[in-house]
Structure formats: C-alpha cells, structure tokens
Amino acid sequence: MKRTVSILVIVLLTLSLFGGCGSRKAPAQSPETAPPADVSEPGGDTDSETSGAPRESGDVIVVYFSCTGNTKPLAGYIQDELNADIYEIVPKEPYTAADIDYNTDCRASREQQDPSARPAIAGELPDLSGYGTVYLGYPIWYGQAPKIMYTFLESMDLSGKTVIPFCTSGSSPVGTSAENLHASAPDAQWKDGARFAAGTSKKEIKEWLNTMNAQNELSLRIGDREIPVTWQSNAAVDALRELARSGLTVQTSPYGGFEQVGSLGAELPTDDSRISAKAGDIMLYSGNQIVLFYGSNTWEYTRLGHIDLSKAEITELLTQNGITITVTNR
C-alpha cells in the first residue's frame, strides 16, 4: 500500500491519542462521538433488548471491530437508527499500543501481510440465524479490513444475508477492503461498502442509511431464500415499503393452480387495471392481498413487482401447499 504522508500523520495522531485496543483507554469523546450506553460490552455480547422474543427474519444486527474507538460510535448510531442488535468483535489477544504502532514491524502490520493470519475472537460468537441484514464495521488497516474481520466471517454462516460494510479511516477510502471480504462469506449478498471519518455525526450516518434504504428498497424472502425482485415504482410499493419497515411476514395459500396468495393485513393504495399476470409477477389483489404467480391469470390487479428467476425456479418455489414470504425494508 502506498503510505502517503497525510495517512501517516493521521495514523500517528490516532495512535498517540488512543493507544492500543487492548488497553481500552477511552478516547476523548465529544457528545457527538460518544457511543450510546447500550453498546455491547467487550466479550461479544449481543444486545439483549430483543433476546428471548422470536426473531423475524429481516432483523438487523450491527457487527463491528473498533480498536481505538472511532468505529464504535458509528456502529451505535446505526444500532439506534435501525433499532438493531449489536455485537462487538473483541480480539482474544488484545492489541497493545505497540501492536498497532503503524510505522514499525508491529503485530497489526505482520497480520495484515500474512494471508493466513486469523486472530482469535474473545467470547462467544453471535447467533445470526434470525438476522436478514448485517452491518459490518471495521477500521482500515493498511488499506484493508483487519484480519479479525476474516476470522469473524469465516466462523459464521452468512448465506442469504445482506451484508453492508462500513469502515473508518484516517483518509483512505473503503477501496478494495470490502470486496476482499467477499470470499470469506461468498453466499452473502454484499452491498457496497462506505467509509467514514472518525467523529462522523449521527446525522450523517442517518443520511447514509436513508440513501441506502431508498436504493435498496425492499427485500423479499421465501422461507430462508432471498428472492431477486424488480419492484414497481408506484404508491402501492411505497406503502409496502412502509409496512415492511419492521418486517412483514405473510403466509400464503395456493389458488387456481397458478398463484400463491396471502393477506398483507393492511390496505395498500390501488391502481387496478386488467392485467394478464405471468409467472414471476407479484400483484396486489383487492388492495390487501399479495399474489405471486407461477402460472397465468387475467384479472384486476395493481402491479407490485416481478421475481427475477427462471420459470423453472419460480415453479419450484411456488408450487407448494403454502409458503411463508417475508418482506423487509432494508
């Protein structure tokens, strides 16, 4: 990595201010950067706020590593904004100030250069089975994610989950740091990573989350499988997005040998017209029912979207006695 003078100055400043993450000296924090009180303690506890209650697939967890305390408050802001759970990756062998002394042959430098380095994680790993989305936070070390992030990803099953990386750095962009993590969780649905400066405000994080929600729109799952969907741009889908903000689960039944239909439990705005629905189409019927087609039918519907899978895959997914679909606003 090209070590620019500016990076060096910032890194040196960071290190001289904060010391190592093993020492866990609290960095001087303005109210803007102070983490919320309920951020998990070292040792890998997840926030217990929702523990015990059955999880809706689509719930969000923020997983982060923060060696000198810059990434931690940002993770807390995401947790707050999304009402998410949180898990802190804590190294089993804490990093001392000497371990992260950037310009020396320090432990961090050696690990980052060693393709096989997988620093151990302290405490228990989280159970991610009920989460649909994982925000993954880390500091940039020599242009990349710290190797402990690889340890984490390779210890977990993230298949089908949406993973959204975010990082803090002195000045380096997210660069290839997020892409290089993909191979450690190849079956996850990776979103583009975002880089923030230390001290990024809660307001800025909120704006970022809003932008992503607008882009990512809705996610549809059938059982555990994330289904690629092109959503319609209309008032019904806008209302569905609102309805799905805290996760929406619909139990459907087959009907007519061509569709699965289930109640949304709420009325959406309709703009019905007579449509010949085809396999893969997702329609709103009667304002309050979602219909997924594996065959054809002509009726009054409002279009919601289309499943982007082959006819064979759609048939296999939908020709069942009933299915559970989960719609979430990521």
Ligand SMILES: Cc1cc2nc3c(=O)[nH]c(=O)nc-3n(C[C@H](O)[C@H](O)[C@H](O)COP(=O)(O)O)c2cc1C
């Ligand atoms: C070992 C080490 C390497 C770093 N390498 C870079 C780098 O390549 N580019 C950069 O902009 N910042 C670099 N930094 C600075 C950190 O990315 C930055 O301070 C980050 O916000 C730290 O996050 P944290 O406090 O959550 O650990 C490095 C810091 C350390 C300790």
